[in-house]
Amino acid sequence: MAATIKDIARATGLSVATVSKFLNGGTVREQNRELLQKAVRELDYHINEYARALKTNRSRTVGFLVPKFGDVFASELASEAVTKLKEQQYSLFVCESHNSMEGEREAIDFLASKQVDGIMATLIGTDGWYYKRIFDRYGIPVVLFDRKLDFDVCDTVVIDNAGAAYQAVNRLIDAGHRDIAVIRGHQGHYTADQRYEGYERAMKDAGIPVKEELVLAVDYADTNMYDHIKCLFTMKQRPTAIFSVNYFTTISTIMALNELDISVPQEISLFGFDNYHLSQIVKPRLWLVEQPLARMAEEGTRLLLDRIGSKGQEEATFHTVNIQANILQGDSIRQISGAGA
Amino acid sequence: MAATIKDIARATGLSVATVSKFLNGGTVREQNRELLQKAVRELDYHINEYARALKTNRSRTVGFLVPKFGDVFASELASEAVTKLKEQQYSLFVCESHNSMEGEREAIDFLASKQVDGIMATLIGTDGWYYKRIFDRYGIPVVLFDRKLDFDVCDTVVIDNAGAAYQAVNRLIDAGHRDIAVIRGHQGHYTADQRYEGYERAMKDAGIPVKEELVLAVDYADTNMYDHIKCLFTMKQRPTAIFSVNYFTTISTIMALNELDISVPQEISLFGFDNYHLSQIVKPRLWLVEQPLARMAEEGTRLLLDRIGSKGQEEATFHTVNIQANILQGDSIRQISGAGA
DNA sequence: TGGCAAAAGCTAAACGATTAGCTTTTATGA
DNA sequence: TCATAAAAGCTAATCGTTTAGCTTTTGCCA
Numbered sequence: 001m002a003a004t005i006k007d008i009a010r011a012t013g014l015s016v017a018t019v020s021k022f023l024n025g026g027t028v029r030e031q032n033r034e035l036l037q038k039a040v041r042e043l044d045y046h047i048n049e050y051a052r053a054l055k056t057n058r059s060r061t062v063g064f065l066v067p068k069f070g071d072v073f074a075s076e077l078a079s080e081a082v083t084k085l086k087e088q089q090y091s092l093f094v095c096e097s098h099n100s101m102e103g104e105r106e107a108i109d110f111l112a113s114k115q116v117d118g119i120m121a122t123l124i125g126t127d128g129w130y131y132k133r134i135f136d137r138y139g140i141p142v143v144l145f146d147r148k149l150d151f152d153v154c155d156t157v158v159i160d161n162a163g164a165a166y167q168a169v170n171r172l173i174d175a176g177h178r179d180i181a182v183i184r185g186h187q188g189h190y191t192a193d194q195r196y197e198g199y200e201r202a203m204k205d206a207g208i209p210v211k212e213e214l215v216l217a218v219d220y221a222d223t224n225m226y227d228h229i230k231c232l233f234t235m236k237q238r239p240t241a242i243f244s245v246n247y248f249t250t251i252s253t254i255m256a257l258n259e260l261d262i263s264v265p266q267e268i269s270l271f272g273f274d275n276y277h278l279s280q281i282v283k284p285r286l287w288l289v290e291q292p293l294a295r296m297a298e299e300g301t302r303l304l305l306d307r308i309g310s311k312g313q314e315e316a317t318f319h320t321v322n323i324q325a326n327i328l329q330g331d332s333i334r335q336i337s338g339a340g341a
Numbered sequence: 342m343a344a345t346i347k348d349i350a351r352a353t354g355l356s357v358a359t360v361s362k363f364l365n366g367g368t369v370r371e372q373n374r375e376l377l378q379k380a381v382r383e384l385d386y387h388i389n390e391y392a393r394a395l396k397t398n399r400s401r402t403v404g405f406l407v408p409k410f411g412d413v414f415a416s417e418l419a420s421e422a423v424t425k426l427k428e429q430q431y432s433l434f435v436c437e438s439h440n441s442m443e444g445e446r447e448a449i450d451f452l453a454s455k456q457v458d459g460i461m462a463t464l465i466g467t468d469g470w471y472y473k474r475i476f477d478r479y480g481i482p483v484v485l486f487d488r489k490l491d492f493d494v495c496d497t498v499v500i501d502n503a504g505a506a507y508q509a510v511n512r513l514i515d516a517g518h519r520d521i522a523v524i525r526g527h528q529g530h531y532t533a534d535q536r537y538e539g540y541e542r543a544m545k546d547a548g549i550p551v552k553e554e555l556v557l558a559v560d561y562a563d564t565n566m567y568d569h570i571k572c573l574f575t576m577k578q579r580p581t582a583i584f585s586v587n588y589f590t591t592i593s594t595i596m597a598l599n600e601l602d603i604s605v606p607q608e609i610s611l612f613g614f615d616n617y618h619l620s621q622i623v624k625p626r627l628w629l630v631e632q633p634l635a636r637m638a639e640e641g642t643r644l645l646l647d648r649i650g651s652k653g654q655e656e657a658t659f660h661t662v663n664i665q666a667n668i669l670q671g672d673s674i675r676q677i678s679g680a681g682a
Numbered sequence: 683t684g685g686c687a688a689a690a691g692c693t694a695a696a697c698g699a700t701t702a703g704c705t706t707t708t709a710t711g712a
Numbered sequence: 713t714c715a716t717a718a719a720a721g722c723t724a725a726t727c728g729t730t731t732a733g734c735t736t737t738t739g740c741c742a
Contacts (some may be wrong), residue, residue, distance in 0.1 A: 004728055015692050020730060029690065029738090046454055050400065051728035053391040055697050069435070070416030079410045079437060091455065094410070094435045096420060113387055114432065255623065258599025282596065345698055356722050361700060370708095370720065392698035396727050 003043035011039040023047060053115070060090050062304065063111035065121035067099045072247055073274065073291070074122045077145060080297030081120060088305060090117075101125055105134055112138040118304045122146060126190055128153050141307035143300045146291075147190045152318040155303040157296050161191050164289045164325035165198025165245065168271045171287065171327070172241045173206045176336030177269060181214040181232055181239035183249040195245040195273065214239050218249060229256040233268075240268060240336065247274035254282060265334035275328060285330040295323055344384035352380040364388060394456070401431050403645065404452035406462035408440045413588055414615065414632070415463045418486060421638030422461060429646060431458075442466055446475055453479040459645045463487060467531055469494050482648035484641045487632075488531045493659040496644040498637050502532050505630045505666035506539025506586065509612045512628065512668075513582045514547045517677030518610060522555040522573055522580035524590040536586040536614065555580050559590060570597040574609075581609060581677065588615035595623055606675035616669060626671040636664055 005023070009016045012035045022028050022036050039045070053059045062085055066074035082092050093114055097103040104123060111119055119142045123131065128149035135142050135153055142154040146161075172180050182199045185192030196215075203210050213235065218228050229252060232239065244250040250272035257264060264270050264284060275290040299321045346364070350357045353376045355369075363369050363377050380386070394400045403426055407415035423433050434455055438444040445464060452460055460483045464472065469490035476483050476494055483495040487502075513521050523540045526533030537556075544551050554576065559569050570593055573580065585591040591613035598605060605611050605625055616631040640662045 005730095006728075016729080017693075017731075018691055021691085024730085027689080032690085048395065048728050049455065050391045050394040051697090052730075053697095054389065054395055054699085055728080055730045057697075059391065068416075069420045070411055070413050072411050075409075075411030075416070082437065091434075091451070093432075096423065110432070114390065255595075255599065258596065261602055346700095347698075357699080358701075358723075359721055362721085365700085368719080373720085389698050392727090393700075394727095395729085396698080396700045398727075 002048075003045040004048065005045075007043055008036065008039045008045055011043060012036055059115045059117055061093060061114065061116045062090050063093045063095060063107075063114065063116040063119045065095060065097050065104065065107050065111075065119060065123070067122060067124070068096055069094070071122075073293075074145075076293045077122070077297050077300075078120075080294045081301055084298055084301040088301075090305075097124070099124060101130070108134055108138070112140060116140060117308045118142070120145065120300055120304060124189075126150055141304060143304045143307075145296060145300060148320070152320075155307060155318050156320045157300045157303065157323065158320065159291050159296065159323045159325045161194035161325075162198035162201065164327070165195040165243070165273075166202045167198075167327060168273075168287070168289055169199050169202035169243050170206075172243065172269060172271055172333065173202065173208070175241075175269065175333050177241040178208050179211070179214065179237065179239040180208075180241045180243060181216065183216045183218055183229065183242065183244040183253055185218060185245045185249055187217050192245050199243055199245075218252070229253055230260060233257075233260050233262055238268070241270070241333070242268060243271045245273050250274065250286075250288075264332050269333040271333065284332050286328075286332045287330040288328040290326040290328050292323060292326055299323065343389075344386040345389065346386075348384055349377065349380045349386055352384060353377055399458055400456045402434060402455065402457045403431050404434045404436060404448075404455065404457040404460045406436060406438050406445065406448050406452075406460060406464070408463060408465070409437055410435070414634075415486075417634045418463070418638050418641075419461075421635045422642055425639055425642040429642075431646070438465070440465060442471070449475055449479070453481060457481060458649045459483070461486065461641055461645060465530075467491055482645060484645045484648070486637060486641060489661070493661075496641075496648060496659050497661040498641045498644065498664065499661065500632050500637065500664045500666045502535035502666075503539035503542065505668070506536035506584070506614075507543045508539075508668060509614075509628070509630055510540050510543035510584050511547075513584065513610060513612055513674060514543065514549070516582075516610065516674050518582040519549050520552070520555065520578065520580040521549075521582045521584060522557065524557045524559055524570065524583065524585040524594055526559060526586045526590055528558050533586050540584055540586075559593070570594055571601060574598075574601050574603055579609070582611070582674070583609060584612045586614050591615065591627075591629075605673050610674040612674065625673050627669075627673045628671040629669040631667040631669050633664060633667055640664065 005016050005019050008019045012019070012032065014032060014036070018028060018032070019036065022033065028036065049060070064078045064081060066078060069075065078092065078094050085092055093111060093116060095107045095110060097107050101124060104121075108119065117140070119140055121142060122145050125131070126147060126149055128151040131149055132153040144154050144156045146158055148156060148158060169180060180203070182196060184196040184199070187193065200210060214232070216228055216232060232242075233256075242253060244253050253270065253272070257268065257270070262268055271287045271289075273289045275288050303319060303321065346357050346360050349360045353360070353373065355373060355377070359369060359373070360377065363374065369377065390401070405419045405422060407419060410416065419433065419435050426433055434452060434457060436448045436451060438448050442465060445462075449460065458481070460481055462483060463486050466472070467488060467490055469492035472490055473494040485495050485497045487499055489497060489499060510521060521540075521544070523537060525537040525540070528534065541551060555573070557569055557573060573583075574597075583594060585594050594611065594613070598609065598611070603609055612628045612630075614630045616629050644660060644662065
């Protein structure tokens, strides 16, 4: 049977109140501190978190909602968040929403039943009212990653998706490219749309009309995406560059290019999105937009813990933290002659 | 403030004992059942799991140790396990070991502090004594996936790695291949070694000597693996087929082949390992060994819950469940003329 | 040395559930 | 209708903490 606070009290001759105070960082007489430390060590005492949670009504636990375990973006974020939270003695329940709003609702119900003190989430929708109803039900603070709801119902951490895409496409334009294809991902997907917007804006600012046939809206679950991408390169007038908006589209693009025997950057230039280990695995080294996941997790954790700490107070205003993405330089862009100013 | 069992008691005029009995599936008078159901619904009652855990000394929580969130094999397994556990009203703490034994120890300490009722794990070592010390410290039952310790200290679920590899290589041999390269992964890694053993056995049984230069021991963390693999194909006498032992080696092999412009199966045949979405993304469709993750998770869950249920009883004997892997047929193997019996 | 404020320690009542052991109600059959 | 066993319900103690409110001890200075 595990040692309890009472055992410590008995072993040291102190009262449970004093032991509790000590365990929670309160001050005790020097000689007692030593006694207590010794007793804790010798009895191998570990606090019973359930008893504590019952009494304090705080579980010191946070939920993290990912679309799917193994989702490379969300997993990495969760991984960073664990580290940050541990420093504050919080622990993390990770759970899956299975990429559906129904799944998200269930997951939040589940987390509420675990009485988490807060929730971090990557959600699929953008309907503020819908989520407000769900969040309000339990009154648990939420921090949302990389998505803006159509009105604020929680704190949010986003990267400047459109801006990063704008920079990426601009880099291609600067290198002299004009026929720039975009693999824009699933329409209606927040980040994909934002990044496409950046593409459009960069093209417009450079005075280059967007050709419809160079815009490929491949879906995340599209098993034929491979074929779709191949089509791009069998066109009479091939694009000279591609901008791809996320990890999945980037990976698929590379595979399609390889299979079609189109070499990068000689025959086509490529600007991808999301690193993970792409920059180490793929040759030539890609130009990539990299999301600073550690920073995002850090900001998210801070927002959430602040919100948890100030529970019950004024909560009218929510914050949005905007983080700059990184551009990783590579060898995947060819300078086209006659380019530049 | 959330409703408690007392509120339900008050609302129904029954005692808390009766309410508790009802909540735990005990029988109550028909008219009371209705009253109780109504009260639970109207007060939006949810049990306080912390209070229950404190009293029963059972958290109805299981820990799942993965090397890294995002690890495709472990994540998929965890995902399946969540589903199975939920059916039994258990929930899952997923945590990372960061691919180190130190990390594993920390994670187990952490899970113990959460008072999980059991642990599922993918571990990196095979030293039974080492793990015995760790497991015994808390007396929490453990189920281990896809690894055998050098003596039994917990229940284990494995697939027949060597057997599956044997079948795969045999398929290549049957198609007439003799120069079969193997990307064997990290030496000392249990599953990789097992699969290599299957390769060796298949070659031996067919009377084909294993050529050392066709055996590539690429490490999981090896950023040059790409180059290593390329070396294989610049040899004077190229292999005609490759057997690759896991997801990572398979992905890397495909990329290297693509870059070197070696077409599958015309120029080289390929038998890979681990599906995930490889079979949907890569063309031509690969021959693959697929691990039946859902079955593995199911068996693991069953073993663990059995062990949890019979806590404190005789525990001298541990079980190992051996599961057959699936062979997915593809178009990545070329029949070499003059093959067969 | 005595007085006093601050620091340290203590007692006891919660938190929300479960459960042993007892009492009341119900159903059954003669 | 009554005796009785089974079913249903109840009381009260308990799990391991925290914490309000009180008491004791300590250290400091006049």
